[in-house]
Amino acid sequence: MFRVARFQPLKLITQNIGSSVHLKLSFPRTLEFAQLRKSWLSSLSLVGDQNIILMGPPGSGKTTVGRIVGHKLGCHVIDVDDDVLETSWNMSVSEKLQDVGSQQFIEEEGKALLKFSASGSVISLSGSNPMHAASMQHVKKNGIVVYLDVPTKDIIDRLDLIKIDRIVGQDSGMSMRDILQYRKQFYKKWYDIRVICESGLKAEAVANKVLDAVRRHQDSDSETYISTRCIRSEACEQKGSIKCFTEAAIEGLASDGGLFVPEKGLPIFTAGEWKSLVEATYVERAQIILERCIHSADVPAFKLGEIVELAYGKNFACSKIVPLRHLTGNQFLLELFHGPTASFKDLALQLMPHLFAYCVPKRCNYLVLVATSGDTGSAVLDGFSRLSDTDKQRIAVITFFPEEGVSQIQKSQMIGCQRENGWSVGVKSDFDFCQTAIKQIFTSSDYSGFLTAEYGTALSAANSINWARLLPQVIYHASAYLDLVHQDIISFGNPIDVCIPTGNFGNILAALYAKRMGIPIRKCICASNINNVLTDFIRTGLYDLRGRRLMQTLSPAIDILKSSNLERYLHLIAISDGQLVTQLFSDLEKEGRFQLQKDLLEKLQQDLVAGWCSEEDCLAAIHSVYSTTGYILDTHSAIAKVVADRLQDRTCPVIISSTAHYSKFAPAILRALRIAEIKQNPLSQLHLLSSYSPLPPVHNGLLKTLKETEKQKHHICAADVNIMMAHVETVIQKHFMKIF
The missing domain is CATH 3.40.50.1100 (Rossmann fold)
Known part of the structure; x- marks a missing residue:
């Protein structure tokens, strides 16, 4: 397995094991000694000379949880407020804040933290430490930052209980909810691990979740993917059929023709964890779910956050991304069509290309092959066209669709979505042939080996056969x-x-x-x-x-x-x-x-x-x-x-x-609405539908794409795998630089 970034194993050290532990080791009974030694070594291997750094807003429980975690690991515990800031300033934090004001306080706090160093410790940051970039970069160099993500309502209730009605950075007229929301942008820059602290969870349980999360962070090799056709044996493992997320995303289809799945299944959220997401936005829910499904060694949390925000930003027509609409009785419609190409495929394909671009090696070209029955083609072309210019030079897409097996508007849309790194090819057959042909191309080791050796280009997939x-x-x-x-x-x-x-x-x-x-x-x-x-x-x-x-x-x-x-x-x-x-x-x-x-x-x-x-x-x-x-x-x-x-x-x-x-299916809709005269031109059909003031309105992104279709052409090929392979090679020759 390979990953773009892998967390390095931590070194075993003894410098921060307290004397009390040393005394316990002196005169134990045999069984007690074995158990204690096992626990001691486990703690060492988890912590090493790195720090576990707890981050979160005031009232998130960093100090209490830090003490429990430190006790469980036998580590030194440092509270930044008490042990660093007040010691450095020789005054209380509240006195310092009154003395200098919020903005200067953040700067003074940062300077104090820049002079601080520790190893093998559990450190509880102040709530405002993450607002000072230089000091956070300093402490993060030697630690794993754990974000205690507590529901905002719980934080407000806890602060009310201890009579705190104002925190650092809260300007006059700004509510507590607003300042807590404002601070989230700083927390998300720094954490390696998020721990969801659902309502009612005791500090001991939070501490256990922190330890579990750190263990997961350390043990990247435990989250692997296997083919659905993998017969588990030593020989299976030797063939390299066990992959990490990065490899599964890049390869798309397993070499044995099977599909990649998580070897240990998907993570299970508790009811409390799900409840904590009820108030969250779609973007927040997406990041939290994906963090639990993609190991940070493959895609770090901060990068995953950037990708999620990029995917579900202004390119969706509805701010809710996927609004839920009551239809009738107990039926609700989940509107999955507000993306740029008007289908549910956008929900995956606005995100997947950015994940893919992050995972692939920077010095290799990739051609993504897609079989589509209609909607996937335009969604793939649009998604991959949104990559950076650098990424578009090394990642390209071909979509194969049944020439006579999609609606006229779908075909026009695919043709209109062709960009400098994407092409649509009509195949004189049906979707099943297109999909089978793509699988044959992928599983032809001779052909893929030739493309790699001759052109430095590898093949991948963006259909839902790709786990990403x-x-x-x-x-x-x-x-x-x-x-x-x-x-x-x-x-x-x-x-x-x-x-x-x-x-x-x-x-x-x-x-x-x-x-x-x-x-x-x-x-x-x-x-x-x-x-x-x-x-x-x-x-x-x-x-x-x-x-x-x-x-x-x-x-x-x-x-x-x-x-x-x-x-x-x-x-x-x-x-x-x-x-x-x-x-x-x-x-x-x-x-x-x-x-x-x-x-x-x-x-x-x-x-x-x-x-x-x-x-x-x-x-x-x-x-x-x-x-x-x-x-x-x-x-x-x-x-x-x-x-x-x-x-x-x-x-x-x-x-x-x-x-x-x-x-996307205007002729059928007009027929269903019993409109007699239906013009052949797709744009005319959409304008006719618009005249009925429909709910929801006609899709603007689709209208825009169709206007561009008249300027473009597409390639049509016979239902022959060899001809499709030849077309693939032609595209590679034209788009990518040949390796001599």
């Missing part, structure tokens, strides 16, 4: 549940159902992962169109492609028969049985079918129910919802609405994933 693409989708399913709690529609712990229009199984898998992480999702309702292989499979356990032909529908994003991410879910419920997964998908390739054994089918049906919707019912649902609410569903969301109506039992709320903006 799938992971961000977990966030919005968790966020939707928290929004229901925030809106007082449910209390945390009450169950919900989710209904998701599904083709490649990635979006619904992300919801299933959110459930495993502690979100109380009862059932995931899988909604299909007439390409309903998943519906049959979930009901019977038989995945059967024999005699099936992919049908083109009004909901092209789910016109899929081979659901790639189903493999990850089967690996999950089969308790990581790579041999079983390999056999199942081998049967699918050779025989066109596989049958799930009874016990696994029972597990699957505990999570999933499924239904499908005809074209006529889809259009009728769009018309009905518009007539009764004024809201326009797209063709995929309408399918989910129909299936939810049939399968939900109405004992709990159901969240319907609205996966795309209706603007």
Whole structure:
């Protein structure tokens, strides 16, 4: 495994072990000595000559927690207020603050900290230390900074209890809530580890969480990824099939044709931790969830924060990123289409390219290959076009889509999203062929080896087969549940159902992962169109492609028969049985079918129910919802609405994933609304829809992209893997510098 940055193992030292520990070691009984020695060595290996530095606002418990952590480790404990500042100034902190004022206090505090040094200690910073950059850089050089993230309301209550109504930096007229929010920008610059201190958590429990978090930070090798087809053995490990996050993100697809998954599964949040995120913004929720899923050795917390803010900034039309809208009865719509390309793919693909660019080696070129049934293509092209100019010179994208298998607007959008590092290629076949061809290209070691040797270029993927693409989708399913709690529609712990229009199984898998992480999702309702292989499979356990032909529908994003991410879910419920997964998908390739054994089918049906919707019912649902609410569903969301109506039992709320903006499917929408005269030009169709003052409005980003389409062309190729390979090589020759 390799990582861009790896935390170095800490050296064992003895200089800060107190004399009391030394005396205890002098005359122990044999068993006591063995236990004490084990605990002592564990403490040494955790701390070494580094410091554990606790950071957080006043009232976060840094001093109390620091003492407990120090006691558990047998380390010297230093409180900056008492042991550094007051000793240096020969006066109390409050006296100094009254003497010099807030701004000068921060400077004086910083100067004092710059003269301070320690090793192998637990240090509790003052609440305002992080506001002085130079001193924080100084203390961070020899320590692991742990941020005690306490809910703002708890901090305010604690400060009220001890009669503190003003803190450093709080100007006249600024509320306590405002100053605490202001300070967060400084805390996030410095921490290596965040510890969520949920309401009601005792100091002892916080201290244990700190120690667990530090151990995780130290032990980067414990968070590994394996292929869904990996058969665990010594030989498996020798083949290098165990990867870190960086490698999984770069490689996309495992060399054995399987998909990467976390070897130990995803982290589980406690109910208290989830509750602490109810008041958080989408950006804050995203960073906290990703910090727990991506080790800091792969992407440090500060960098992850930058990437999240860049991904979910001004490029989303709605400030809530994924607003939750009440539709009717107990049904809610999760609007996933406010990104620049008007589909749920933006939620992952505004973030994933920046993660990818950070992870890849700086001196290597990467060509990202994507198979798309419609929405992914434009989202990938847009996302990777937002990289820095330097990154765009070494990272490029080709999207392969079925030339006649996407809507005219989707095709126009993909063509319009082509930039200097991205191209769209129409293939004279269907999506399943495009996806299978991409996998064949990836698993051809001769071809990939040739590209690396000849052009210094490696291949990767941005479909949801890439773990770095799938992971961000977990966030919005968790966020939707928290929004229901925030809106007082449910209390945390009450169950919900989710209904998701599904083709490649990635979006619904992300919801299933959110459930495993502690979100109380009862059932995931899988909604299909007439390409309903998943519906049959979930009901019977038989995945059967024999005699099936992919049908083109009004909901092209789910016109899929081979659901790639189903493999990850089967690996999950089969308790990581790579041999079983390999056999199942081998049967699918050779025989066109596989049958799930009874016990696994029972597990699957505990999570999933499924239904499908005809074209006529889809259009009728769009018309009905518009007539009764004024809201326009797209063709995929309408399918989910129909299936939810049939399968939900109405004992709990159901969240319907609205996966795309209706603007992308204007001809079908106009037909559903029973508008007789439909012009062929996509722009004319959108202008016609706008004239009806629809809710939500026509997507402005889509309008802008379509206006650029007329200036661009795209390449079309035959349904032949060799021809696609030749096109890949041509792009590499033109975009990247050849290695001689």
